[in-house]
Amino acid sequence: MTEYREKGVGAVRPREASTLIIVRKTKDAPHILMGKRSAKHKFMPNKFVFPGGRLDLIDSRLKVPHDLPDPVMRRLRQDTRKDVSDAKLRGLALAAIRETYEETGLIIGHKAKAPPRTRHHGWRDYFASGATPPLDKIDFIGRAITPTYRTRRYDTRFFMLHDDTIFTDPEDTQNASGELLHLHWLTLQQARDLDIPAITRQMLDIVEKRLRLSRPKQLQAPAPFVRFHHNKPHITLLD
Helix, strand or coil: CCCECCCCCCCCCCEEEEEEEEEECCCCCCEEEEEEECCCCCCCCCCEECCEEECCHHHHHCCCCCCCCHHHHHHHHCCCCCCCCHHHHHHHHHHHHHHHHHHHCCCECEECCCCCCCCCHHHHHHHHCCEECCHHHCEEEEEEECCCCECCCEEEEEEEEEHHHECCCCCCCCCCCCCEEEEEEEEHHHHHCCCCCHHHHHHHHHHHHHCCCCHHHHHHCCEEEEEEECCEEEEEEEC
16 A cells, blocks of 8 residues: 555545653753654654554543543543543543553553553553553643545544653663664654654644643643645644
8 A cells, every 4th residue: 555545536534543752851951752663664654753553442441540631631622523432532641651651661650559450461561560541640732633645544642741650660661562663762852853754843842832831831731733624734722
């Protein structure tokens, strides 16, 4: 399958996906975790991206002790179909945490009193560490739908968390799946100097702006929603 849709072929329906941007403070500058997609990937090969992936059914069904902050849930709900449940919106945030664990080996979470039980291999291994997803700390900073001229399309929500939610050693990526290569903590400028998708570049700008705010104000800040009309980007703010 080619990367671009052939003329006369209908647009592909976008799949739900999530991405997680982890901000790690250092003495010099904030760092974020990124990796390189393999040349074998059909979607964005060889690009440096944040960890993330598609929403799984288990993500919407999982019962966890913490919930999303009210302003975050409000932004997620905005411009979303009325039949989309709160459980699915929470599931999008959970998918970002799960995919980050699977792709990088890093566990993002709080210490759990009684971790949930599940047969899903990704979540089962995550909960075995004694962690529980820190939904109460997660920020929703952007949404983007792949243009209709692409053969693979995603409706992606971008989430952000700070390093106080990293449950394991932030340098230990030995359990990474291998889907993302060259995993590194990078400054925002180092990330901008890499071969990154346009939407990733936009999210880096959003992260930089958010980091100028206090944590409570970060959670209140609007999130851009990037869509394409007649192959031209159209941005609205979710607030």
